[in-house]
Amino acid sequence: MNRLWAILALLLFLCSNAYAQEPAAKGYVSFVDENGSIVYITGWNTQVGDQCLTENNKRFEVVSVEGEIAYVKLIGEVDLSMYKQPINNVALNILRPSIAWAQGNKGKVAMYYTHSDESYVPTDGKESILGSGGIYKVGESFSSALKANGMEVINSDAKHDPHDNMAYERSRRTVVDLLKQQPDAIFDLHRDATPPEVYGTTINGQDVTKLQLVVGKYGATGKQIEDYALQIKAASDKQHPGLIKGIFFAKGGDYNQDLFPKSMLLEVGSHTNNRQAAERGIALFADVIPTVLGKAGAGPNTGAAPGNTAGAAGFGTADAGPSGASKSMGWIVGIVIVGIVGFLFLSTGSVKEAKAKLKQFTTTEFANFFGSASKDKKQPEKTNNEKDKE
Amino acid sequence: MNMPIGMMMLLVVGVLVYFGIAHRILDRMRLTDKQALLFIAAIIVGSFIDIPLMSAPVALSINVGGALLPALLAIWLIFKADETAEKVRGIFAAILVAAAVTLGSRYLPYEPENMFLDPKLIYGISAGLIAYLAGRSRRSAFIGGVLGIVLSDIIHMVTIMRLGIPGTTDIGGAGAFDVVIIAGIVAVMVAELVGETREKLQGGPILGSHRPEGLFEFSKELSHTNQKRKGSLKPTDSEINNKDDQENRGDNNE
Numbered sequence: 001m002n003r004l005w006a007i008l009a010l011l012l013f014l015c016s017n018a019y020a021q022e023p024a025a026k027g028y029v030s031f032v033d034e035n036g037s038i039v040y041i042t043g044w045n046t047q048v049g050d051q052c053l054t055e056n057n058k059r060f061e062v063v064s065v066e067g068e069i070a071y072v073k074l075i076g077e078v079d080l081s082m083y084k085q086p087i088n089n090v091a092l093n094i095l096r097p098s099i100a101w102a103q104g105n106k107g108k109v110a111m112y113y114t115h116s117d118e119s120y121v122p123t124d125g126k127e128s129i130l131g132s133g134g135i136y137k138v139g140e141s142f143s144s145a146l147k148a149n150g151m152e153v154i155n156s157d158a159k160h161d162p163h164d165n166m167a168y169e170r171s172r173r174t175v176v177d178l179l180k181q182q183p184d185a186i187f188d189l190h191r192d193a194t195p196p197e198v199y200g201t202t203i204n205g206q207d208v209t210k211l212q213l214v215v216g217k218y219g220a221t222g223k224q225i226e227d228y229a230l231q232i233k234a235a236s237d238k239q240h241p242g243l244i245k246g247i248f249f250a251k252g253g254d255y256n257q258d259l260f261p262k263s264m265l266l267e268v269g270s271h272t273n274n275r276q277a278a279e280r281g282i283a284l285f286a287d288v289i290p291t292v293l294g295k296a297g298a299g300p301n302t303g304a305a306p307g308n309t310a311g312a313a314g315f316g317t318a319d320a321g322p323s324g325a326s327k328s329m330g331w332i333v334g335i336v337i338v339g340i341v342g343f344l345f346l347s348t349g350s351v352k353e354a355k356a357k358l359k360q361f362t363t364t365e366f367a368n369f370f371g372s373a374s375k376d377k378k379q380p381e382k383t384n385n386e387k388d389k390e
Numbered sequence: 391m392n393m394p395i396g397m398m399m400l401l402v403v404g405v406l407v408y409f410g411i412a413h414r415i416l417d418r419m420r421l422t423d424k425q426a427l428l429f430i431a432a433i434i435v436g437s438f439i440d441i442p443l444m445s446a447p448v449a450l451s452i453n454v455g456g457a458l459l460p461a462l463l464a465i466w467l468i469f470k471a472d473e474t475a476e477k478v479r480g481i482f483a484a485i486l487v488a489a490a491v492t493l494g495s496r497y498l499p500y501e502p503e504n505m506f507l508d509p510k511l512i513y514g515i516s517a518g519l520i521a522y523l524a525g526r527s528r529r530s531a532f533i534g535g536v537l538g539i540v541l542s543d544i545i546h547m548v549t550i551m552r553l554g555i556p557g558t559t560d561i562g563g564a565g566a567f568d569v570v571i572i573a574g575i576v577a578v579m580v581a582e583l584v585g586e587t588r589e590k591l592q593g594g595p596i597l598g599s600h601r602p603e604g605l606f607e608f609s610k611e612l613s614h615t616n617q618k619r620k621g622s623l624k625p626t627d628s629e630i631n632n633k634d635d636q637e638n639r640g641d642n643n644e
Binding site (some may be wrong): 173 | 396399403437453456491498508509542546550558564565583
């Protein structure tokens with residue numbers, strides 16, 4: 001046992017040693033299509049299978065990666081008019097009285113910062129300031145713009161440094177904490193790492209940075225987040241064309257978007273952009289949020305598409321096909337069934353044995369919950385006692 | 391909240407499946423069905439309770455549902471283990487997992503665009519594999535997954551303290567959905583998968599007259615031993631657990 005404590009102490013010492021990895025910019029990745037032209041640029045490396053939706057709604061998938069060039073193929077053009085806000089669905093009809101009440105409140109938005117160190121070089125001096133990155137200032141700008149639109153804001157000041165692979169697991173705790181306060185939407189604010197011209201633009205005569213939405217496609221709930229991102233882009237394209245640089249569909253993680261269906265990861269500009277430009281960019285984005293959350297009253301988008309009865313996040317429509325939520329549900333149920341069948345195959349020798357095991361599960365396991373109500377009176381209660389003796 | 395019905399149903403299905411799997415896993419941790427159900431209820435209620443442990447130099451708190459209860463269960467499993475070797479293997483698995491998490495978090499890709507596997511799963515899977523290699527049992531997989539993550543949180547706290555990085559450590563702060571619990575669940579599933587696959591590749595348990603006494607068969611026709619027991623055709627949970635223990639012991643002896 002003593003040796004064990006010694007190993008533990010040594011490990012604690014070794015692992016807590018100076019943090020070696022600097023979140024240095026490695027350059028950026030250019031997405032090159034079949035014609036050899038660059039269609040999309042983002043910081044950091046990508047993998048085969050990742051997808052992106054460009055500013056003009058063309059969707060590409062990465063087919064191969066060579067160094068800092070990702071070769072992509074066009075999947076198709078997305079018709080964002082199918083992703084307008086749902087105005088009328090079954091649930092809304094049932095809940096009509098509470099909707100009337102809900103429209104009185106203008107909505108609550110929560111925001112947090114998984115990578116607390118992310119900063120903007122031209123204004124902050126460094127690209128990474130542990131514990132108090134420039135990204136917090138961008139969040140303040142977002143927060144005050146939302147408040148100006150009459151929304152309630154919860155701006156978390158939780159820190160999740162160092163900037164490592166566990167940062168999302170630490171920020172997961174912040175997300176759950178924020179969800180306890182029942183927000184209508186939740187945003188994780190980041191900045192990208194690209195040359196300045198990728199994000200820099202001029203909207204209404206102002207120098208601003210564009211935003212990139214990031215959808216985690218890893219979890220089964222990825223599909224509904226995808227729908228949500230497309231809804232955001234549809235609304236933003238209408239109100240502030242050119243503000244959303246694109247959507248990145250990353251297959252490598254879920255970025256805590258599995259916890260809440262209205263979660264979005266935003267990349268506001270790049271480390272090479274001016275922070276004030278990023279602050280102005282996200283302030284423009286704040287104008288879009290009431291529309292996205294259906295709190296805009298008679299907004300420009302809400303009156304559209306009378307035939308759209310369920311909407312993208314509901315059961316889907318004839319136009320758009322099955323919705324993201326129902327696709328996600330299909331995935332979850334499918335995975336469960338495959339898992340059960342696979343387990344039965346592995347743990348039993350034959351179909352007969354598997355059937356018997358399944359039967360045993362459905363009879364005795366549930367008999368246990370309902371006590372003597374079980375049809376099988378031979379020994380329904382004995383199982384618990386016997387097991388305790390173990 | 392203004393949510394379409396599909397989204398609400400997805401939430402319900404997701405939560406049911408998640409807790410359903412958690413229940414099947416806890417069922418294997420020396421808990422009965424009812425105890426496992428109560429334990430899940432306690433985790434859910436406990437998710438809303440954070441116990442502050444210290445506030446300076448870094449804030450440290452522990453969530454009852456997300457870390458305290460699963461950690462206590464894991465520690466109880468260590469104490470209840472029959473042999474000292476088994477106890478040591480459980481603790482050893484936890485330490486190895488903590489090291490894997492700490493080193494992995496430092497050297498694996500950490501940007502959204504280049505992660506290849508969700509960290510929650512990476513650490514659950516590594517906990518499962520490490521614990522299976524170290525102890526070849528589901529229980530030590532669970533211990534490794536849960537205590538490994540808790541330990542890695544403590545290492546994180548020490549790290550930010552030493553480097554003077556402002557931050558907080560809320561162990562298990564995401565409650566029922568924290569990586570502590572997910573790693574525990576995934577670890578047991580991996581151990582189960584690896585164990586069962588290995589047994590399957592080796593030809594599975596022997597059927598017929600050479601079958602070891604006590605190994606349970608669900609369908610009575612297949613088994614030699616079961617035909618002897620004409621009285622009780624239904625298996626009891628203890629028999630299933632016996633099978634479990636036998637498998638583990640059998641593995642260890644190899």
